[in-house]
Amino acid sequence: MSDVPAGTIEATLERAEQPGLSPIRASWRRFCRNRLALGSLVILGLIALLCFAGPLFFPYGVEDADFENISAPVNLFSAHPFGTDDFGRDLLLRVLDGGRVSLAVGFVGALAAVFIGVIYGATSGYVGGLLDNVLMRTVDVLYGIPYFFLVVLINLLVGRTTAGLFVSIVVVLWLTPAVIARGQAVSLRHREFVDAARAGGMTEWQIILQHIVPNSLNVVIVYSSLLVLEVIITESFLSFLGLGVQAPASSWGSLIDAGARSIETDLRLLLLPGGFLVATLFCLNFVADGLRDAFDPNER
Amino acid sequence: MLSTPMSADPLGRQVAAPILSVRELCVDFKLEHGIVRAVDGVSFDVRRGEVLGIVGESGSGKSQILMAAMGLTAVNGKCSGSVTFEGREILNASPEKLDKIRGSSMSMIFQDPMTSLNPYMRVQDQLAEVLTAHQGKSRKEAIDIAVEMLERVRIPDAARRISLYPHEFSGGMRQRVMIAMALLCRPALLFADEPTTALDVTVQAQILDLLSNLVRDLNAAVVIVTHDLGVIARMCDRVMVLYGGRVMEEAAIDDLFEAPRHPYSQGLMAATPRLDDDVAHDLRTIPGAPRALTGKMGGCPFAPRCERRIERCTIETPALLRGAGGRAAACHLVTP
Amino acid sequence: MSEALLSVKDLKVHFPLGKGLLGGAGGVVKAVDGISFDLRPGETLGIVGESGCGKSTLGRAILRLTRTTEGQVVWLGQDFLGLDKNSLREARRDLQIIFQDPLASLDPRMTIGAIIARPLKTFCPDLGKAEIDKRVKEAMAQVGLAPEMMRRYPHEFSGGQCQRIGIARAMILRPKLIVCDEPVSALDVSIQAQIINLLRTLQAELGLSLLFISHNLSVVRHISHRVMVLYLGKVMEIGAREAFYANPMHPYSKALISAIPLPDPKAERARERITLQGDLPSPIKPPEGCRFCTRCPIATELCHASEPPLSPRADGRLVACHHA
Ligand SMILES: Nc1ncnc2c1ncn2[C@@H]1O[C@H](COP(=O)(O)OP(=O)(O)OP(=O)(O)O)[C@@H](O)[C@H]1O
Ligand SMILES: Nc1ncnc2c1ncn2[C@@H]1O[C@H](COP(=O)(O)OP(=O)(O)OP(=O)(O)O)[C@@H](O)[C@H]1O
Ligand code: SF4
Ligand code: SF4
Ligand SMILES: [Mg+2]
Ligand SMILES: [Mg+2]
Numbered sequence: 001m002s003d004v005p006a007g008t009i010e011a012t013l014e015r016a017e018q019p020g021l022s023p024i025r026a027s028w029r030r031f032c033r034n035r036l037a038l039g040s041l042v043i044l045g046l047i048a049l050l051c052f053a054g055p056l057f058f059p060y061g062v063e064d065a066d067f068e069n070i071s072a073p074v075n076l077f078s079a080h081p082f083g084t085d086d087f088g089r090d091l092l093l094r095v096l097d098g099g100r101v102s103l104a105v106g107f108v109g110a111l112a113a114v115f116i117g118v119i120y121g122a123t124s125g126y127v128g129g130l131l132d133n134v135l136m137r138t139v140d141v142l143y144g145i146p147y148f149f150l151v152v153l154i155n156l157l158v159g160r161t162t163a164g165l166f167v168s169i170v171v172v173l174w175l176t177p178a179v180i181a182r183g184q185a186v187s188l189r190h191r192e193f194v195d196a197a198r199a200g201g202m203t204e205w206q207i208i209l210q211h212i213v214p215n216s217l218n219v220v221i222v223y224s225s226l227l228v229l230e231v232i233i234t235e236s237f238l239s240f241l242g243l244g245v246q247a248p249a250s251s252w253g254s255l256i257d258a259g260a261r262s263i264e265t266d267l268r269l270l271l272l273p274g275g276f277l278v279a280t281l282f283c284l285n286f287v288a289d290g291l292r293d294a295f296d297p298n299e300r
Numbered sequence: 301m302l303s304t305p306m307s308a309d310p311l312g313r314q315v316a317a318p319i320l321s322v323r324e325l326c327v328d329f330k331l332e333h334g335i336v337r338a339v340d341g342v343s344f345d346v347r348r349g350e351v352l353g354i355v356g357e358s359g360s361g362k363s364q365i366l367m368a369a370m371g372l373t374a375v376n377g378k379c380s381g382s383v384t385f386e387g388r389e390i391l392n393a394s395p396e397k398l399d400k401i402r403g404s405s406m407s408m409i410f411q412d413p414m415t416s417l418n419p420y421m422r423v424q425d426q427l428a429e430v431l432t433a434h435q436g437k438s439r440k441e442a443i444d445i446a447v448e449m450l451e452r453v454r455i456p457d458a459a460r461r462i463s464l465y466p467h468e469f470s471g472g473m474r475q476r477v478m479i480a481m482a483l484l485c486r487p488a489l490l491f492a493d494e495p496t497t498a499l500d501v502t503v504q505a506q507i508l509d510l511l512s513n514l515v516r517d518l519n520a521a522v523v524i525v526t527h528d529l530g531v532i533a534r535m536c537d538r539v540m541v542l543y544g545g546r547v548m549e550e551a552a553i554d555d556l557f558e559a560p561r562h563p564y565s566q567g568l569m570a571a572t573p574r575l576d577d578d579v580a581h582d583l584r585t586i587p588g589a590p591r592a593l594t595g596k597m598g599g600c601p602f603a604p605r606c607e608r609r610i611e612r613c614t615i616e617t618p619a620l621l622r623g624a625g626g627r628a629a630a631c632h633l634v635t636p
Numbered sequence: 637m638s639e640a641l642l643s644v645k646d647l648k649v650h651f652p653l654g655k656g657l658l659g660g661a662g663g664v665v666k667a668v669d670g671i672s673f674d675l676r677p678g679e680t681l682g683i684v685g686e687s688g689c690g691k692s693t694l695g696r697a698i699l700r701l702t703r704t705t706e707g708q709v710v711w712l713g714q715d716f717l718g719l720d721k722n723s724l725r726e727a728r729r730d731l732q733i734i735f736q737d738p739l740a741s742l743d744p745r746m747t748i749g750a751i752i753a754r755p756l757k758t759f760c761p762d763l764g765k766a767e768i769d770k771r772v773k774e775a776m777a778q779v780g781l782a783p784e785m786m787r788r789y790p791h792e793f794s795g796g797q798c799q800r801i802g803i804a805r806a807m808i809l810r811p812k813l814i815v816c817d818e819p820v821s822a823l824d825v826s827i828q829a830q831i832i833n834l835l836r837t838l839q840a841e842l843g844l845s846l847l848f849i850s851h852n853l854s855v856v857r858h859i860s861h862r863v864m865v866l867y868l869g870k871v872m873e874i875g876a877r878e879a880f881y882a883n884p885m886h887p888y889s890k891a892l893i894s895a896i897p898l899p900d901p902k903a904e905r906a907r908e909r910i911t912l913q914g915d916l917p918s919p920i921k922p923p924e925g926c927r928f929c930t931r932c933p934i935a936t937e938l939c940h941a942s943e944p945p946l947s948p949r950a951d952g953r954l955v956a957c958h959h960a
Contacts, residue, residue, distance in 0.1 A: 024745070192741035195701050196805070200755040201728040214745045358795050358824040457918045472687025497821055500686045500851050501895040502912050508897075509911070527824045530854075530897025534904045553901045571829040572899045573854040575881065582836060583829035583858060 024217070030294040037290020040283035047280055051099030058093050094250060095273045101162065101251040102277070106232035109169045113231070114224045116170070117177030122212045124178070125185025127204070136182065139175050147172055151243055162249060165238060169231055180223055184216035218295045225288035229281060236277060252277040317387070318345035319489055319521045320369065325381040325391070327364045327373060327545075338364045340545035341381070343620075348488070351515060351522045353532040353553070355568065356542030362525045363411055366491040370408050371398040385489065403434035407482040411493040411525075417466040423477055424462040430484045449480040454506055472498045479507060486518055493525045508535055529572050533557060538626070541565045544601030547620050550628040561627070561634045564602045600631065608633055640674040640710075641845050642698070642813060647671045647707035649690070649697045665919045667693040669869035670707070672946075677812065680839065680846040682860030682877070684853060684892065688919065690869040691849045692736075695815040698847070699731055700724065712812075729759050732806035736818035738798035742790040749786030752776065752804045759809060775804040779834060796827030803831070807838060815847045820855060832859055853896050857881055865889050868919060868927045871946055875953030885953060885960040887932045926958070934959055 032038055124135040151168045158164035188194060188211070197207050232252075239253025240260075250258075252273045259270030327339035339361040346352050354362050368379045371393060383391040385401060418426055427446035431437040437445070443462070450458035453476040466474055475498045482490060492511065496504040508531065514520050524535060532539055532553065539556050541549040541564060549562040560566045567586040588605035599614040600606065606613065612632050622628040623636030649668040667690040675681055683691050696702040698709055700717065709716040711727060719727055732755075735741035742751055752772045756763060763771075773783040779800040790798055799819060806814050816835070820828040836859060839846060850856050856863060857877060864874040865888060873886040884890045891910045898904050912931045917923050923930050926939040938958050946956040 192735040192737060193743045195696070196733065196735065196741050196802070197743075197754070198701055199699050199728060199731070199733045200805070201725045201758045202754070203725070206758075211743055215743065217745075356824070358827065498687060498851075500684070500689075500892070501853065501897070502891050503687060504851075504897070505895040505909060505911065527828075528852075528897060529825065529899035530904075533899050533901040534897045557899065557901050568825055569899070571826045573829070573832070573852075573858050574899060575854055575857065575896060579858050579877075582833040585829040585833060586826040 027218075027294045031290050034290040034293060036286050037293075040286035040290070044280065044283040044287065047099065047276065047283070048103055051096045051103055054096045055093055055100075058090065091268060091272055095252070095255060095276055098250040098252045098255045098273060099276055099280075101249065102232055102235060102253065103280070105162070105166055105169065105235045105251070106228045109166055109173070109231040109235070110224055110227040112170045113174040113227060114177045114220060117174040117179075118181040118213060118216060118220055119208075120174070121178035121181030121183075122185045122208055122216060125182035126189050126208050126212050128186070128189065132182075136179075139178055142171075143175055148243075151238060155243060165235065165243075168238075169234055173227060173231060173234070177220060177223060177227070180219055181213075181216050184219055185212050188212055188215055222288065222292045222295050225284065225291050229284040229288060232277075232280065232284070316347045316349075318347050319386055320346040320523075321382075321384045322365070322369065323382040325365060325368060325379065325383060327361065327368050328378045328380075329374070330376045330378075338377075338545055339368065342542075342545075342547055344540055344547070344550065346489070346521045346523055348519045348521050349515060350538070351511075351524060351536045353536035353539040354523065354525045354542060355527065355529065355532060355539060356548075357544070358527075360542040361545040362542055363493050366408060366493055366523065366525065370402065370406070370491065371395070372408075403430065404485055405488040406490075407485060407487040408491040409479050409482045409493060409495045417474060417477065422463055422465055423469075427462070427477075427481055427484060430481060434485060446480070446484065449484055450477070452510060453477075453480045453483075454503055455480075472500070472503065475499060476503075476507070479510075483510070483514065486514075486520075488518065488520050490514065490520060490522045491525075492522060494527070495524065496526075496528075496531065504531075511535065529557075529569070541568065546601055546630065547628070548602065548630055550620075550626070552626060555625065555627060561636065562629045562631050563606050563608050563633075567605075639676075641677045641679075641712065642675040643673070643710040644698060645672050645708040645710065647694070647697060647709065648705045649693050649702060650705045663920050666869050666922065667919065668697060669922075671866070671869070671871055673864060673871070673874060675813070675845050675847065677845055678839065678843045679862065680848055680860045682856035682863040683847060683849045683866060684851065684856055684863065685866035685872075686868075687851070689866045691866060692817050694866070695733065695817050695847060695849055699728075699733055699815060701733075725758075729755075729809050730812040731815070732809065732811040732813070733815045733817065734799070734802050734806050734819045736821060738795050738802055738822060739790060741802050742798060744790055747787050747789055748781075748793070748801050751790070751801060752808055755805060755809050771808060772804075775808045778807065778838070779804045780830070794827075796823050796830070799823060799827075799831055800834070803834065803838075807842075810842065811844060813845045813847070815849070817849045818851065819848075821851060828855065835859060853892060865892065868917060868922050870927055871954070871956060872928065873953065873955045873957075874946075875949075875951070875955075879951050879953060885949065885955045886928075886957050887934055887960070888928050891933075926956075928957075 120135065124132045150172055154168040154171065155164055158167055185208075194207060194211055197211055202210070235251060236253030236256065239251050240257045242254075242257065255273035256270060256277065259268075259273060262269050322345070323343045325339055325342045326337060329336040329338055342361075342365055344352065354365070356362050364373070364377075367373050368377075368391065369383050369385075371390065373379055379391055381391065382389060385406060390398060390401065417423070424443055424446060427449070428439055428442035431442035431445060432439055447459050447462055450462060455461060455473055455476055461469070461473075466477070469477060475495070479492075479495060482492075490511070495511070496507055499507065511522055511524075512535065515522055522535075524531065526532060536553050539549075539551060539553055540547055541556075541562065543564050549556065549560065549565045551561075556565065557569070560569050564586075567584075570584040571586060573583055586605055598617060600609075600618050603609050603613040610632065616632070618630045618632045620628050620630040621636050627636045629636045647668055648666070648670055650664040650666050652664050669690075671690075671694060673681065683694070685691055693702060697704050698716075704717055707717075711731070714727075716724075716727065742748070746754075749769075749772055752775055753768050756768050756771060772786065776783050776786070781797065781800055781804065785793075790801070793801065799822075803819075819835075820831050823831065832855060835846065835848075838844065846859070848856060848859055860877050862874065862876055863880045865872045865886060867888050873880070873884070873889045875885075880889070881893065884893045891912050894908070894910045898907070910933065912933075917927065917930050923940075924943075925941050926932065926935070926944055929935045929939040932939065936959065942958075944956045944958045946954045949955055949960075
């Protein structure tokens with residue numbers, strides 16, 4: 001019993017010297033304790049690494065046809081470990097290269113959508129009044145436009161390029177983060193720390209960027225992880241329909257499309273990109289789940 | 301008169317059996333770096349027609365005692381010990397069993413009115429639900445009763461305002477809505493956690509009268525948690541002083557206010573501003589800050605701030621000793 | 637009488653009610669309805685009154701955190717409400733606020749060091765990091781917080797500590813006026829006493845003025861030089877502390893004083909309390925004549941017919957009542 005310090009106040013002060021645990025870091029710790037989510041994140045990282053760094057180690061390019069090995073079978077010890085397609089292009093390389101596009105569009109697209117959406121929504125919710133009305137009615141109108149109409153329209157405007165695909169995805173997907181961020185901002189606007197900031201002489205922009213946006217992050221982080229998932233699916237779907245990435249560029253979606261067409265002749269063309277896509281989607285889903293549990297504002 | 305079971309007190313007199321009886325209640329919370337013991341072996345009884353006050357440092361576990369009794373401890377918390385309501389064990393009881401008791405004979409006024417009212421539901425629906433769910437009243441009847449209750453807690457324009465959402469009320473009005481909700485089912489046991497902090501003194505006086513009437517008319521029992529010693533003095537029959545999750549002193553109010561025995565109770569009394577004290581001087585304070593509840597504890601919880609601390613205080617935890625006249629204190633220097 | 641630091645003239649804040657909110661269309665809540673007072677440097681004015689009578693709104697309107705409908709706020713001789721954006725920012729340096737709910741007034745995502753430093757960074761952008769650090773630590777020491785706590789987050793502190801953080805933030809720019817909106821009502825007695833002593837000390841050392849809003853009349857008595865009683869957005873009585881507590885003149889003030897719960901059970905049982913009967917008036921349709929007439933124990937015909945002006949009495953007090 002005597003090992004208990006006499007004054008617990010001293011003990012408290014001692015603890016005080018360590019920096020506190022920020023809400024984000026606390027959430028991160030909770031996330032790390034979720035094995036499934038952490039594992040999925042690691043696998044996701046490996047897939048990304050493979051897609052982005054992998055192709056550098058191949059002695060030939062994506063489009064290089066190896067005419068001696070057309071439709072080569074799977075042979076892990078040959079020059080084409082997963083074989084080649086009917087043009088003699090290395091299958092694994094094509095899938096990895098397609099992954100680059102899919103993942104890049106997914107992450108960058110989600111990021112862009114979230115960025116635009118959060119700033120837009122936070123401003124709308126914080127300023128309120130007429131501006132809020134105008135901005136949010138705009139969102140409603142955009143929501144009302146059929147998705148494919150927008151995609152085709154943008155395809156026409158920007159051309160059928162990867163950039164065009166990217167734009168059409170972002171244009172559609174920033175709406176939900178905007179609505180979410182607005183909801184957060186409305187509830188934060190009347191919080192006293194915002195008044196304190198105003199009394200402290202901060203300008204409205206400073207308040208939005210330094211108080212409103214960071215405090216909406218919780219919800220936004222969780223939502224973004226789901227959004228990445230959504231973007232990748234959307235991109236794959238569009239590409240599958242032929243509205244997305246155009247040959248010679250490829251993504252998992254367009255590869256699956258190609259694979260589906262040669263389903264009778266060569267099942268690998270479907271299974272390999274499909275496998276990567278499904279693995280990625282599963283991992284993303286678990287990560288999103290983990291993030292939600294870790295960041296759920298109700299938990300703390 | 302309601303029939304009350306009788307039992308014998310230690311001196312062999314016949315007294316009413318307690319309606320609520322708490323024994324060695326502990327509430328532990330699991331945290332990132334360990335376990336916090338918010339309530340540490342608290343025991344007390346409340347009888348019908350009696351008002352028990354609980355005072356104590358902020359964070360001393362006052363609310364958690366009530367939450368444990370109501371079966372509302374947060375998910376990361378664990379309760380042990382025993383809480384009996386009219387002789388039935390209710391600590392960690394099944395939600396169905398608790399629901400029955402909570403809706404009809406035991407209710408609570410929560411400390412934070414904003415978070416305990418559903419923001420997405422009209423006040424009338426929240427109030428009516430209590431009656432339709434537990435007393436089988438029709439919706440129309442229920443709303444009429446609810447309006448009447450809102451009038452009794454002094455909400456102006458009650459009939460019109462009852463259809464508003466909680467955020468359309470001012471802080472003080474929300475608190476009164478909570479009070480109305482808790483009183484709707486005419487409970488036999490009422491927990492009131494800081495029921496009047498957001499109210500001005502005249503409305504506070506009316507609310508306290510309302511609670512007194514409840515005790516008188518229904519022979520109910522009330523447990524009030526508050527920082528305001530004035531409210532305690534006005535309402536209570538007995539007081540329990542809490543510090544660091546443990547009971548420091550328990551006494552009838554006259555005894556406590558006349559001669560607080562525990563050093564913490566004394567500090568509390570001295571720090572209370574009065575209408576007749578000398579304003580030229582600073583208020584007396586208790587130096588130091590409340591201790592963190594984490595980590596291994598031993599000794600008297602008040603020791604780090606106690607002016608009368610002796611060596612034994614930091615080593616041995618003083619037990620709550622009961623003495624004559626229902627007084628009890630937990631301090632090495634005090635014999636109750 | 638020294639020059640007023642702040643003078644509020646006939647201030648009105650009306651909130652329009654959204655259509656259908658209270659059943660009827662339109663309507664306004666007259667939260668603050670013509671309030672005037674002066675505040676001298678180094679003085680504390682206690683503001684008391686019923687919940688919902690407009691105390692917070694008044695404080696917020698003075699700081700321009702709420703839009704004013706009518707009236708004037710003269711701050712250091714200049715028309716505060718007419719200031720443009722930049723001058724307003726500059727003026728806010730001297731005007732700070734402490735909120736009722738200590739935790740809610742701190743951004744949960746900032747360390748307390750950053751929270752306290754924020755006003756400094758806004759107003760003195762060219763201060764070096766070291767200098768800011770030094771001043772933050774000074775401010776923390778002043779309110780009794782260990783400087784080592786700088787890097788922790790608000791949720792790791794108790795209510796009383798959070799309130800000190802709020803005070804440190806308000807103090808760091810050395811303002812001339814702090815509006816305290818129920819700064820101690822969420823705190824327990826020993827911390828309440830610490831905060832009141834702290835404010836008194838800071839006031840004595842720095843000569844700042846306080847507008848101290850509270851329900852707790854014993855606390856108001858301890859900190860204020862003068863007391864102002866509001867009822868439904870209007871001033872009922874304003875006067876020096878001693879006189880006010882010894883002999884409240886307005887019937888509402890009398891009721892307030894007699895309703896203060898005394899921390900003494902014997903005195904509580906013995907005393908006569910004035911219980912207010914009658915309907916609580918709605919702030920949307922205040923009663924004709926005297927606003928207090930629906931609940932006043934000594935109301936007469938005259939009270940229902942005409943509104944009493946806020947008129948001076950022998951001891952310099954201002955009271956709005958026909959019969960006081
Ligand atoms: N869900 C929880 N997880 C961890 N700790 C908790 C939780 N709920 C309460 N606590 C801790 O339990 C202790 C007692 O809390 P409680 O709410 O009972 O205090 P209190 O006496 O009611 O204080 P106050 O007067 O400020 O309301 C506090 O230290 C608090 O931090
Ligand atoms: N933004 C708003 N919109 C509409 N009505 C409001 C608004 N803010 C305040 N009110 C109303 O104005 C009146 C005064 O409110 P205020 O918050 O100033 O009261 P208070 O005196 O501070 O009360 P309390 O002691 O309960 O805090 C209340 O009737 C309230 O309902
Ligand atoms: S046991 Fe010791 S430390 Fe605790 S209150 Fe008594 S004298 Fe003070
Ligand atoms: S004017 Fe009349 S109603 Fe108003 S406070 Fe005085 S006596 Fe009462
Ligand atoms: Mg509590
Ligand atoms: Mg207020």
